Amino acid sequence: MDIFGAIVDFIANTNVPDQFREVDVRGLFTNPWFLVPFIAFIGYHFYKQSVNTLVITALVLGLWIFSGSPMMEDLVVDGHLQLSKVLPVAGVGVLALGIAVYFLFIRSD
Template identity: 45%
Template structure:
């Protein structure tokens, strides 16, 4: 039990530090259309995708696309309504958990399921 209390203390300190940096607010306020029209983001991103295609690193390319899709999905109205008035909506969380498990299973399959 002492280990669980110590772990809670460590995680609460890490959570407080992450919130104090302001990164979650910055991520919420990202202008996606502006980001993908900004050459300082677009040129390195296209370079990364081109490099991954050139190296034929399709697993990594799929992982990049999954992260982009998850980032887009996190900004949808469905995700914004998972918590209403401080109460977690369990009927909305279960499909998200099932989708996350499917994506994790797919990633594990990519790296360990085939040679």
């Protein structure tokens, strides 16, 4: 358990959550230094017909977009968890976990 504390401390000290919150999505997807390799990655996996990788990539992008949605921003207000928002967020998490387990472990390319 001591290693998990060290990992959490490292993430907190490097301000990783703040960096994720401050990402300029529009700027990222209009930047050719990101967009060209990303399109090449997607095109390569379409060519290879590796559906698992494409679905997991779409799942990660979808969860990233969902994490910046108003639903997630209003989850904790003034230090109090909003119980009306917990069930939809947990549902999205369970659905994402189910899709990931299916495509990574049950279905193979």
